[in-house]
Amino acid sequence: MDLAQLFQLGASGLAVGGVYALAGLSVALVYRAARLFHLLVGEGLALGGLAMAVAGAWERGILLALLSGLALGGVIVLLARWLRGREVAEVIVAFLGLSLALKNAFILLFGPASRPAPSPWPGVWVVGEVAVNRTYLVVLGVVALLVVFTFYLLERTWIGRRLEAVAEDPVAARVLGLPASLLQGFALLLAGVLGGMAGALLAPLYYASPTLGYLLLLKAVTAAIVGGLLSPLGAVVGGFALGLAESFGGFFASAYRDALVFGLMLLLLVFFPKGVVRERTQTRV
């Protein structure tokens, strides 16, 4: 592996990892706010990507992906309300069932084939011997913006502080007069939007396809598990690590790229179920 290859693999790993980071952030947000497993995240990414591919121009694609993410967030809000107080297994099966339904609905709506999606900034950026796809840079930029926005919202605003209170103890928060359901709903909608945007960013890197959902679901949850499902920071770190592992692992054994990622996931599940990157619980509220 020479230097140019190293840079290319690193750049593509970081760009794809940024997408996983957003998806993982979405999973962590939902779990933190509502103690709910966001098993629709893969379909959210698939939908965002399809929106990007169908829209033709990327500006319209981003807008469509945003709206579709919002709609998916709304679906989670409804499902969470309907399944309140049910057994974990039932909730998981319901979400998996809905993801199956959504995937097949996408196939019926958009056709089973993969579609290319437009890049906002096509072409290659050449520095000396190293050529980097410009799309990677755009994706990384947007990911950085969204991550900073989300962390600012969570850490520095009154909404974030109230969300934190609900995450710590929804009953106590409600007793103290906080609109817990409203805040949870907000977090789920935000998670939906992050997922949709992640999908819109992934599509120009690979392609858009209605059948990518499950793979993306497993990857998003893997990223979130790095943070023990609860930590947004852990999910972001996990996403980037996963992207890099996939990029470099795929270089050495391309046929086993997915198997490698899920081997990593299994190791995490079995040996680090509480996460690798943990945050001290904040006690500001």
Next chain:
Amino acid sequence: MSGRRRAFSLALLLIVALLPLGGEYWVRVGTLAAIQALAVLGLYVGVGLGRQLNAGQSAFMALGAYGTAYAALKGVPFPWTLGVGLGASLLLGLVAGWVALRASGLYLALATAGLGVILIGVVQNLPALGATDGLAGIPPVVASRIWYPLAFGVLLGGFLLAWGISRSRLGLFIYSLRNEVALEAIGVSPLRIKVLAFLISAFYGGLSGGIFAHWNQVVSPDAFSFDLSILLLVALYLGGASSPVGAVMGGVGLTVLAELLRPLGGAWTGLVFGLAVVAVLVLSPGGLWGKEEACYGRRA
């Protein structure tokens, strides 16, 4: 059973009895229904009874099918081929059981799903197992129409076994995995029970896959996708996760309804079943056959 449920069950049994009148095609559909219902029965013991979420049952089927197919193509005579498949599937059951010792709930579901995806990924890259084309030319052993009563006979045996397990001490222990502290308190190791539950699930999955290999004569990686694992779970919860009757009805119903939906296009099956399971879980959480059969709730 309430009147409504009895009517449902009778209607389904009638369909099974009348299917052969529809000709060769419906005999095949019926056989597949029995094979898939067997895999769902395995989920009943693990997930329905023990709440050990298994989102990778298709991987157990795949190992059963590939083990059987490989042995048959190497010249192993018929019933022993199933033994090879079962052995492979039980090995994965041990691995999954070991994972279940350390993970539960969502983590266990993800881990089993991950095992399935890894396994199919490996199979797709192994020339010895035909890679993406799979293995063909597996001897059918008996004529296709004989497989129909044979598969339903095995399903009946599997049903009686599952029913017996649910009424036995072992079943009680598996059920009690919901409260591991209680199990430990009476001196039963929850770890052993977890592994046993997974081995039973694996047994059903492997047997189902082995029969599938001989009956279908072809096994290929895409026959055992993650979608199938989800569909089997959906079938269990549609039928009713707390009863072996629900599992059988869910499994048979899934295959027959999928066949009825096929003219509309393959995607409609997933759409209809996905939405159906959400509707059932929201409106009638016990599933269509489940509530009445909840075995220990009534006695406790």
